[in-house]
Amino acid sequence: MDAARVLPIVGGGLFLMPLIWTAGSTRQGIIYIFAIWIGLIIAAALLSRILIKEPQSENHGATDLGQDSGSV
Amino acid sequence: MKTTVQQIWGKTVVPFNILVLVCILYVILLFLVAFGAEKRAAKGQLGWLRSPLIYTLSLSVYCTAWTFYGAVGYAARSGLEFVTIYLGPTLVMVGWWWALRKLVRIGRAQRVTSVADLISSRYGKSNALGVIVTVMAVIGTTPYIALQLQSVTLSFAVFANERSAGGALPDLNSTALWVAAGLAVFTIVFGTRSLDANERHHGVVTAIALEAVVKLAALLAVGVFVVWGVADGPSDILARIDTSHFSQWQIKGERWFTLIFLSAAAFLTLPRMFQVLVVENVNERHLATASWAFPLYLFLISLFVVPIAVVGLSALPEGTNPDLFVLTVPLNYNAEGLATLAFLGGFSSATSMVIIAAIALSTMVSNHIVMPIWLSVRKVGATVSGDVRGVVLMSRRVSIGAILALGYLYYRFSGGGGALAAIGLVSFAGVAQVLPALLGGIFWRGATRNGAVAGLIIGFSVWAYSMFIPSFGEGALMSSAMLTDGPWGIGWLRPQALFGIQGLDPLVHAVFWSMALNTxxxxxxxxxxxxxxxxxxxxxxxxxxxxxxxxxxxxxxSAAEAEDLLVMAQRILGAQQAQALFQAESQGQGRDGYLPDVTADFIGKLERELTGSVGAATAHAMLGQIIGGSTVSVHDLMAVADETAQMLEYSSQLEAKSQELARTGRQLRDANEKLKELSIQKDAFLSQISHELRTPMTSIRAFSEILMDGGDAGDEYRQKYSTIIHDETIRLTRLLDDLLDLSVLENGQVTLNYSSANLNDIISSAVAATSSLDGARAISILRDGGRENLPITTDADRLRQVFINLIANATKYCDARVPELAIKARLRGGMLVVDFVDNGSGIAKRSQSVIFEKFSRLSDHAAAGGAGLGLAICREIMTNLGGQISYLPGQGGGAFRVTMPPIAPKAGAVK
Known part of the structure; x- marks a missing residue:
């Protein structure tokens, strides 16, 4: 759960890395950004699997609240 | 084909008419898909309609025609900067545990219908806020809708241009009009089928998901074609990048950061994103899947943008609009089918955005502007008959039409110029102004309505002044003099250099100042x-x-009638659903029929249901009309009080409880002591009474045996023995009489003979009776005859019995050398009080509580006569006479107080 909170911060930090590049080529930039991006996606996929399976310790309520509306 | 093939730039092209046909077929397909999904949903066969995949794909309304066409143009102009627009949402999705999860939970718990509804509901169901956010959303979104119309017409124009060599150029404006009208019909048909915004638009969402697949497939196909068809694979593309005009890394840091922030903010606050993220969400778990799947979608969408851009730049002649590279590059290489697919991709991107935006905006306009006006115009409002649902649905349909008309007009009058990306960013910055109020509302309890109103208005004004109005171009709404010198020549008010800070990128400048001042x-x-x-x-x-x-x-x-509420609910929810709701509640309360008790809980539940249809503020106002204003109970406020206060409250409750427990425990201990004491007394009494019974019995038996033997004893002895037997029998009888008497008194079966008497006479007769007792020690009795002269109506015999008992006790137990007994009578507080105080050692404190119990006799005294029933009998008599007898401690000896009314209550009743 804490990892899920940290992930966007880490990702944001890495995405902001290009700010401090003084010299470099677009080619390197593309490879860097897309590599970070796919890494972030994989990390999020692994985390979401864990978070779904984890007993919902923080939210006591049911996840599926929307079944109560009838149809007109 | 030969007749339709045109030679422009030396390539074959798709005939325009076939393109229109494909387009119409595609639209029919969308209608069928939406219709089929609605059918399935109506039958309750949701199945894959509720899958996380559909949810993720529906989020792709983020990728509009601006993405589909504009991203490539953006990349062709400024390299990798375009990617920031997708990095922001990626971070938001990856960080779903922070904000999105909470937003979705709130949206579902509070039946939120739109971002304006969320803000309005959070800040006290304030309709003013709802109106502000709605107006901002409409102003911010209209250019964006115009942008979609423009992209569709431009893409048509690409094909039409090619055709124009041999035929008439179709009117672009009429194309835009047809597209706008078609979208309005689709949105009205599938977007306003039901009223409850919480009931998902399955048809629309499914159609959107299909469009998401089409646009991704189209872009990927063009990308693959470009990388492996035109170029020689990725390495060739990288080499081409190195030779392009953006080969050097020239990202402006402040723009990079600002754009990531802006796209993240807009992702949360764009009305259409809120619609698909929160309102159309069917299950919170879908968010977990979307947290990686949607970033993946964005990743794939972005993957081939730069390759398409570099190939377009190198292959197409100078001056070709880079925003249309996705179409013109395949056309350039005679890939007609691919170009058609790309066209459909762009068409999908544009239409999906417009449909969802129109649904979201029409809900906001109808709930926050039309309904409140309608309610206030018709003062009688909520209780009159007639179907409000019709009004709400009609207002939504009209709103959809109006929003698309606005978009079309904006497109007409802005002239369709300007780079696509610029309009998109202006729109983003506008809706992002909601962010502080939104995040503050869900994370900070101290955020208030006034703060939200101030922030929104200031942020929005700064945005309009420094970004929106200048975006029309110099001299359109703002003169160029004003842009360069500021209004009235005031330099520090220049729209793009506020407070004299110059040299900033205009976008960064506007976003920084609007967000900073807003926050x-x-x-x-x-x-x-x-x-x-x-x-x-x-x-x-x-x-x-x-x-x-x-x-x-x-x-x-409140005094609200369940029937009034039912009438109103029927008109908003529909008769069937409202009745089902009321009946369920009624059954929950254990009643029959359709009218439950109007409890606070029920009204709360009803308000929530109505909120799903007409928004929080309107639902609140409508209920308010019937119920007559809302109040917040102390209990509700306590629930809001700080956690510290709640803890204090809780601990003081615990403390009170533990004190109560301690008190109860003490009482129980006391009672137990008393029981033990009594048990001991009883055991002592039993042995005593056995002894009492046995002694006379023994002598009776002994003497009667002697008499039976006859023997030679003379008449004198026979006489003596029978006298002893007789006396012992009397003693036994007296003991049994006492027991019987007590039992009769306790059961209240005693018959009392009331008469008028004088207290003095009763005491005197009691004193006389005791002095004649056999073997009585001499005790001097001190009396005040004058004060005893009090009239009394009571059972004089019984009262005398009490007095005799007390005097006899004093006579028996007073251990003073010269025993004295003082009898003091007086009238106090309407009661006759008679005290009997001797000068002996009194009764030990330990024993004071048990002396009036049955069988109690203080064993440390030499037993004399009685069996320990005397005082118990006294107490029962006094209770029957309406008075009481108690031990009076602290009088320097044994002291008893008899209290009684001058007229016994039962005697009064008899008279």
Whole structure:
């Protein structure tokens, strides 16, 4: 759960890395950004699997609240 | 084909008419898909309609025609900067555990219908806020809709241009009009089928998901074609990048950062994104899947943007619009089918955005502007008959039409110029102004309505002044003099250099100042103002949504008639659903029929249902008309009180409880002591009474045996023995009489003979009776005859029995050398009080509590006569006479007080 909170911060930090590049080529930039991006996606996929399976310790309520509306 | 093939730039092209046909077929397909999905949903066969995949794909309305066409153009102009627009949402999705999860939970718990509804509901169901956010959303979104219309017409024009060599150029404006009208029909048909916004638009969402697949497939196909068809694989593309005009890394840091922030903010606050993220969400778990799947979608969408851009730049002649490379590059290489697919991709991107945006905006306009006006125009409002649903649905349909008309007009009058990306960013910055109020509302309980209003208005004004109005171009709405010198020549008010700070990128400048001033106004406004009760309640519900997922009550049991409520609910929810709701509640309360008791809980529940249809503020106002204003009970406020206060409350409750327990424990201990004491007394008495019974019995038996033997004893002895037997029998009889007497008194079966008497006479006769007792020690009795002269109506014989008992006790037990007994009678507080005080050692404190119990006799005294029933009998007599007898401690000896009314209550009743 804490990892899920940290992930966007880490990702944001890495995405902001290009700010401090003084010299470099677009080619390197593309490879860097897309590599970070796919890494972030994989990390999020692994985390979401864990978070779904984890007993919902923080939210006591049911996840599926929307079944109560009838149809007109 | 030969007749339709045109030679422009030396390539074959798709005939325009076939393109129109393909387009119409595609639209028919969308209609069929939406219709089929609605059918399935109506039958309750949701199945894959509710899958996380559909949810993820529906999020792709983020990728509009601006993405589909504009991203490539953006990349062709400024290299990798375009990617920031997708990095922001990626971070938001990856960080779903922070904000999105909470937003979705709140949206579901509070039946939120739009971003304006969320803000309005959070800040005390304030309709003013709803109106502000709605207006901002409409102003911010209209250019964006215009942008979609423009992209569709431009893409048509690409094909039409090719055709134009041999035929008439179709009117672009009429194309835009046809597209706008078609979209309006689709949105009205599938977007306003049902009223409850919480009932998902399955048809629309499914169609959107299909469009998401089409646009991704189209872009990937063009990308693959470009990388492996035109170029020689990735390495060739990288080499081409190195030779392009953006080969050098020239990202401006401040723009890079600002754009990531802006796209993240817009992702949360764009009305259409809120619609698909929160309102159309069917299951919170889908969010977990979307947290990686949607970034993956964005990743794939972005993957081939730069390759298409570099190939377009190198292959197409100078001056070709880079925004249309996705179409023109395949056309350039005679890939007609691919170009058609790309066209459909762009068409999908544009239409999906417009449909969802129109649904979201029409809900906002109808709930926050039309309904409140309608309600206030018809003062009688909520209770009159007639179907409100018709009004709401009609207002939504009209709103959809109006929004698309606005978009079309904007497109017409802005002339369709300008780079696509620029309009998109202006729109993003506009809707991002909602962010402080939104995040503040769900994370900060101190945020108030006034703060939110101040922040929104200031942020929006700064945005309009420094970004929106200048975006029309110099001299359009703002003169060029004003842009360069500021209004009236005031330099520090220049729209693109506020406060004299120059040299910033205009976008960064506008976003920085609008967000900074917005946030400051929001925070300061919240700090200096004080939230109202409903606002506090809602604030707690939103911020602590994971702790308690209920709705704020805010209604008190009132005089509202269940029937009035049913009438109103039927008109908003529809007769069937409203009746089902009322019947369920009625059954829950254990009643029959359709009219439940109007409890606060029920009104809260009803309000929540109505909120799903007409928004929080309107639902609240409508119920208010019937119930007559809402109040917040102390209990509700307590729920909002700080956790510290709640802890204090709880611990003081615990303390009170533990004190009570201690008190009870003490009482139990006392009672137990008394029981033990009595048990000991009883055992002692039993042995005593056995002894008492046995002694006379023994002598009776012994003497009667002697008499039976006859023997030679003379008449004198026979006489003596029978006298002893007789006396012993009398003693036994007296003992049994006492027991019987006590039992009769205790059961209240005694018959009392009331008569008028004088207290003096009764005491005198009691004293006389005791002095004649056999073997009595001499005790001097001190009396005040004059004060005893009090009239009394009671059972004189019984009262005398009490007095005799007390005097006899004193006579028996007073251990003074010269025993004295003082009898003091007086009238006090309407009661006759007679004290009997001797000068002996009195009764030990330990024994005072048991002397009036049956069988109690203080064993440390030499037993004399009685069996320990005397005082118990006295107490029963006094109770029967309406008085009482008690031991009077601290009188320097044994002291008893007899208290009684001058007229016994039962005697009075008899008379």
């Amino acid at each position: 400051s106004a929001f925070v300061i406004g919240s700090l200096v103002s004080f939230p109202g009760p409903i606002e506090r309640l809602q604030g707690a519900q939103f911020v602590n949504v994971f702790e308690h997922s209920g709705t704020a009550r805010g209604w008190q049991g």
